[in-house]
Each structure stands twice: as structure tokens, then as C-alpha cells.
Amino acid sequence: MLKVHRDICGYCGCCVSVCPEGALELIDAYLSVEEKCTDCGICAKVCPVGALEARHGK
Amino acid sequence: MESKYDVLVIGGGPAGAIAAKSAAEKGLKTCLVEKRPAIGAPVRCAEGIGREALMEFIEPDPCWISAEMTGAAIVAPDGTLMQLSSAQAGSKVGYVLDRKFFDRELVWRAADAGADIAVKSRAIAPILENGAVKGAKIEHLGKVTSITADVIIAADGVESKFSKWCGIDTTVPVREIMSGAQYVMTDIEIDPHSTIFYLGNEVAPEGYLWVFPKGDRSANVGIGISGRKSGKGHRAIDYLNKFVEKTFPDGKTIEHIIGGVSVCRPLDCTVADGLMIIGDAARVVDPLTGGGIYNGMFTGRLAAEVAAEAIARGNVSKKALMPYDKAWRASKMGKAIDRNYNIKEYLIKQSDSKLNDIIHSGSKLDLKEFSTLMLIKELIRVNPKLVIELGALAASLR
Ligand SMILES: Cc1cc2nc3c(=O)[nH]c(=O)nc-3n(C[C@H](O)[C@H](O)[C@H](O)COP(=O)(O)OP(=O)(O)OC[C@H]3O[C@@H](n4cnc5c(N)ncnc54)[C@H](O)[C@@H]3O)c2cc1C
Numbered sequence: 001m002l003k004v005h006r007d008i009c010g011y012c013g014c015c016v017s018v019c020p021e022g023a024l025e026l027i028d029a030y031l032s033v034e035e036k037c038t039d040c041g042i043c044a045k046v047c048p049v050g051a052l053e054a055r056h057g058k
Numbered sequence: 059m060e061s062k063y064d065v066l067v068i069g070g071g072p073a074g075a076i077a078a079k080s081a082a083e084k085g086l087k088t089c090l091v092e093k094r095p096a097i098g099a100p101v102r103c104a105e106g107i108g109r110e111a112l113m114e115f116i117e118p119d120p121c122w123i124s125a126e127m128t129g130a131a132i133v134a135p136d137g138t139l140m141q142l143s144s145a146q147a148g149s150k151v152g153y154v155l156d157r158k159f160f161d162r163e164l165v166w167r168a169a170d171a172g173a174d175i176a177v178k179s180r181a182i183a184p185i186l187e188n189g190a191v192k193g194a195k196i197e198h199l200g201k202v203t204s205i206t207a208d209v210i211i212a213a214d215g216v217e218s219k220f221s222k223w224c225g226i227d228t229t230v231p232v233r234e235i236m237s238g239a240q241y242v243m244t245d246i247e248i249d250p251h252s253t254i255f256y257l258g259n260e261v262a263p264e265g266y267l268w269v270f271p272k273g274d275r276s277a278n279v280g281i282g283i284s285g286r287k288s289g290k291g292h293r294a295i296d297y298l299n300k301f302v303e304k305t306f307p308d309g310k311t312i313e314h315i316i317g318g319v320s321v322c323r324p325l326d327c328t329v330a331d332g333l334m335i336i337g338d339a340a341r342v343v344d345p346l347t348g349g350g351i352y353n354g355m356f357t358g359r360l361a362a363e364v365a366a367e368a369i370a371r372g373n374v375s376k377k378a379l380m381p382y383d384k385a386w387r388a389s390k391m392g393k394a395i396d397r398n399y400n401i402k403e404y405l406i407k408q409s410d411s412k413l414n415d416i417i418h419s420g421s422k423l424d425l426k427e428f429s430t431l432m433l434i435k436e437l438i439r440v441n442p443k444l445v446i447e448l449g450a451l452a453a454s455l456r
Contacts, residue, residue: 012102013217014237014318017230018285022222027180028094042232046285048239048294048316 002033002043002054009051015043059176059196059205063089064369065362066194066207067173068181068220070097073337073354074213075164076115080362081211082171086369089205090165090173091196093180098161102216102317103351104240104270104278105155106253108428111352112153115359116167122159124272127152128251130428134417135258135410141422142433151428152253154270154278155351164355184210184224190331190375191224208374209365211334213358216318218339224330230341233286234322236265236348239294240280242272242313246306250274256301257413263287264406265348267301279306282319282348284406321345323399328386329379334361342386346398346405346430356391357382394431400451401434416441431455 009031016024016031023037041054065081067074070092078090105124112118128150129143144151169175178198185193185204193206212220221228248254248271256267264284271277281298288294295316302309320341328335328342336342337354344353364382368374386392408416419440425432435455438444445452 010100010314010316012316012318013215014235014316016217016219017228017318017320018232018235020229022219022229025219026093026217028178046232046235046237046288046318048237048288048318050290050293050295 002037002039002052004031004033005051005053008049010049012048015047015052018042018046059089059174059179059203061203061205063087063174063205063207065089065209065211065365066091066205067211067213068194069213069215069337069339070094070165070175070177071161071213071215071337071354072164072351073339073358074211075161075168075358076355077211077213077336077358077362078173078175079164079168079171080359081365082168082173084362084366086362086366088168088173089176089207090168091176091179091181091194092165093178095178097165097177098158101157101313101315103157103315104268104280105157105272106152106268106270106349107155107351108152109150114352115355116164118153119163122156122163123153124156125154125250126150127154127253127271130253130255132417133254133256134414135260136414138414138417138421140417140420142428143422143424144428145424145426154253154272156272181214181220184220186224191333194220208332208369209334209379210332211336211358211361211365212339213336213354215338216320221325221333221335221339224333226325226327226330226335228325228339228341230318230320230322233264233284234320234345235285236282236319236321237285237288237294238280238282238317238319239298240278240315240317241298241302241311242276242315243279243302243306243309243311244273244276246275246277246279246309248275248277257417258410260410261301262297267297279309280315319343319348319350321348321402324395328357328383329376331376332374334365334379334382336361342391342395344395344398344430345402353391353395356389357386360386397451397454398430404448404451416444
């Protein structure tokens with residue numbers, strides 16, 4: 001599963017817009033990751049600050 | 059908040075606020091829901107807007123204007139500066155807003171026009187009936203209520219989920235998300251009345267870096283790079299830090315902002331049965347500049363107008379709402395998106411030396427009208443070679 005480094009995340013929603021599975025959602029200041037996340041790593045790539053880590057992804 | 063409305067707007071950014079205000083002014087029973095506890099915060103924006111564009115919706119008010127612009131400048135990868143000024147020297151061409159207050163003012167006006175407003179209220183699912191959108195489930199402090207409406211307007215921004223839940227693919231391609239970071243800086247040497255854009259593959263790959271003044275010695279200093287160029291050690295924040303260390307080593311950062319902005323083509327279709335999609339959620343940002351405040355307000359007002367007509371006729375089917383989709387595509391805004399998408403696609407492929415060449419062609423351009431279209435036309439005029447390279451695109455600009 002995707003790891004969210006909550007101390008780094010600025011809950012901006014950039015990642016939500018590129019998620020092909022619709023697995024991410026911004027709940028005010030909290031980024032939630034749903035079960036359907038495939039760990040593809042797209043969100044981790046685009047994150048402006050590097051708050052996301054796909055552990056088995058590309 | 060009641061349980062049934064004519065129009066339910068999801069999202070309280072500029073698009074949603076203007077949609078709710080316009081709908082309420084048309085006499086429609088309107089509700090706007092915003093998931094954040096405060097409208098306008100945190101800011102995800104460089105806050106620049108053209109003067110004409112702003113005036114189309116609201117009279118400028120010092121309460122939410124940080125600075126007035128009289129010109130702009132572009133800095134080539136090699137550091138050469140090209141100054142852009144209005145043909146009417148010294149006249150105001152644009153503003154840098156204070157979006158915390160601007161967004162709030164717009165929602166305030168929607169409320170004054172009669173719309174109900176609910177903050178810290180998040181749409182968590184659509185209410186669907188035979189494929190048609192009939193409302194939304196709204197969560198507030200752990201309690202979920204159902205709100206139905208004739209027309210639902212999705213204004214939920216770049217992180218939009220609502221249309222996706224209704225079966226519309228809104229995913230932004232990786233190379234077409236601008237991954238952005240910005241500092242609000244103070245105690246820095248700037249030209250307080252000119253926005254500056256820095257280009258170059260070392261500075262901001264497939265994007266640009268900006269300095270948008272917010273006062274005599276303060277500015278939004280930010281950057282957007284293509285998601286494709288982003289990765290460990292070379293993210294938007296890394297490029298921004300590099301620039302700031304070099305350019306404003308003694309500046310003080312008083313706000314840390316990040317965000318994404320789409321520079322893809324708009325959604326293939328921005329309506330469905332009972333649903334209209336506006337603003338960033340519809341991906342109607344200007345792909346060349348990344349500007350979306352005006353486009354959000356424009357699509358917001360138009361959506362409310364078409365919704366009012368459809369509701370009056372008692373038909374809110376996709377077909378009945380389609381005039382909205384057709385009208386924004388045919389508008390000046392829709393055409394600008396189309397044209398600027400192609401110009402962006404051309405520009406991101408150019409090497410630094412090519413960008414230097416283009417910018418070397420003039421150290422100062424006077425623009426009859428302060429717009430990207432006028433700028434591109436002027437650049438082509440001083441760089442006749444571009445006509446050939448741009449081909450049909452150049453011809454379409456005449
Ligand atoms: C770094 C950066 C710089 C930018 N600079 C500029 C600029 O200088 N000029 C310019 O014109 N544009 C700029 N933009 C783009 C501009 O910020 C957006 O285009 C604009 O905010 C879009 O308005 P909107 O109303 O469509 O969406 P937003 O302003 O994003 O508003 C959407 C709202 O919907 C809410 N929402 C989302 N989901 C839900 C839900 N499920 N339920 C309830 N509420 C929900 C969100 O909380 C948000 O408040 C920039 C963007 C970025 C990231």
C-alpha cells in the first residue's frame with residue numbers, strides 16, 4: 001500500500017487528480033488512501049514535496 | 059440546509075461561488091457545500107488575474123487585492139529579460155489577489171444573493187437514479203444527510219472526485235499536471251508592479267517559475283513543473299528552493315503553498331443527466347498559463363444560466379444541459395484554451411537555446427492588449443521564422 005508521510009504532506013490534492021483508480025481523496029487536511037490503490041506510484045512521482053511513497057510500485 | 063434544492067453546488071472556490079451566486083440571482087433555490095472549514099484557505103494559487111477578466115465579474119476592491127500590475131517580464135534561460143508593457147504606458151493590466159479574502163467575498167455574495175452555504179460539509183457520494191444524478195450525500199461532523207436537487211454543479215476543483223463517482227473519467231495525465239510549490243516571501247528586492255516569468259529546462263522543466271508581487275517588498279515566488287519531470291530530488295519544491303537560495307537568499311518566507319493545476323485538454327463532455335461540471339473540475343484551466351480563476355468564474359456563471367433555463371422547462375437531461383458545454387467551447391475562453399493548448403505543446407518541446415533565441419528578439423514589447431494572444435502574435439511578428447515552425451497554428455492566430 002501507498003505510504004503517506006503525513007509530516008510532509010501539505011494536502012494539496014495534486015496526487016488526487018492523477019490517480020487512475022480514484023483511490024485517493026482529500027478530506028480537508030487528511031489524504032485518505034482506499035483499498036483499491038494499486039501502488040502504481042504515479043501520485044508519488046508528481047507530489048510537489050515528496051510526501052508519498054509507493055512501496056512496490058514503479 | 060434543507061433536503062431539496064433546485065441547484066446544489068459542490069465546492070466553494072471561485073467557480074462554485076459564482077455558480078451559486080448566479081443561480082440564486084435567477085431565483086433558484088440554491089445550496090453550496092464546501093468541505094473545508096474555511097473558504098479560501100489554504101491558498102493553492104499564485105493569485106494573478108487580468109484586469110478585464112476580473113472586472114467582468116466584480117469591481118476590484120482593496121480588501122482582496124494585494125497589488126496592481128502595470129507590466130510583466132519574461133526571463134530567458136540565459137537570464138535575458140524581455141519586458142512586456144501595455145501600449146497605454148502605466149495603465150493597470152492586472153492584479154495579484156489575496157485569495158483568502160477574494161474567495162470568501164465571492165461566497166459571501168452568493169449568500170447575500172440568497173444561496174444557502176454549508177462549510178465543513180463534504181459531498182461523499184452522488185445520489186443516482188437510473189444513471190441520472192439526483193443529489194449528493196453530504197457529511198458534516200460525522201453525520202450524513204441526503205440532499206436532492208434538479209441540477210448538481212460539480213465545482214470541486216483539481217482534486218475533484220464527484221464526476222468520477224458519477225462515471226466520468228477526470229484523471230489528469232501525468233505529463234499534464236503542473237506540480238507546484240510557492241512561498242509567500244517578504245523583505246525581497248522586486249519590481250512591485252510587474253509579474254516576472256522565468257523559463258528554462260534548468261529553472262522549471264516544461265513549466266515556469268513566477269514572481270508575482272504582493273507589495274513593495276513581498277511576492278508570491280512559485281513554480282510549476284510537469285508531473286513527468288517531477289521525481290525524487292527534482293520536485294517542484296527542490297527547483298523552488300534552488301531559485302530562492304540564489305535570487306532571494308535573505309528573503310523571509312511567511313507562507314508555504316503547494317498545489318497541482320491541470321494543463322490538459324478539458325473533459326470531453328462537461329454535462330450528464332442532472333450534472334454540470336465547472337472550473338478546475340472540468341479541467342478548463344488555460345494550458346499555457348495555468349490560470350483558472352477566470353475560467354472557473356466564467357463556466358460557473360454560464361452553468362447557472364443554462365441550469366435555470368433547463369429547470370424552468372422541467373428538463374434537466376444531458377441533452378437539455380448540453381447548451382452549457384457547447385457555449386463555453388464556442389466562447390472566447392474555450393477558443394483560447396484550444397489555441398493555448400497547442401502553443402503549450404509547442405513551447406514545452408523547445409530547447410533552452412531556442413527559448414533564448416525567441417526572447418532575444420526584443421528587449422521590450424508594447425502590447426496593444428495585455429493578453430497571451432497578443433504576446434504570441436507579437437513574438438511571431440519579431441520572430442518571422444516561428445511562422446513556419448508553428449505552421450497552421452500561426453495561421454490560426456491571425
Ligand atoms: C500553484 C498554483 C498557482 C496558480 N496560479 C494561478 C494564477 O496565478 N491565476 C489563476 O487564474 N489561476 C491560478 N491557479 C489555478 C487556480 O488556483 C484554479 O484554477 C482555481 O482555484 C479554480 O477554481 P475552482 O473553483 O474551479 O476550484 P478550487 O478553487 O480548487 O475550489 C474547489 C473547492 O471545492 C472543494 N471541494 C472539493 N471536493 C469537495 C467535496 N467532495 N465536497 C465539498 N467540497 C469539495 C475544495 O475544498 C475547494 O474549496 C494556480 C494553481 C496552482 C496550484
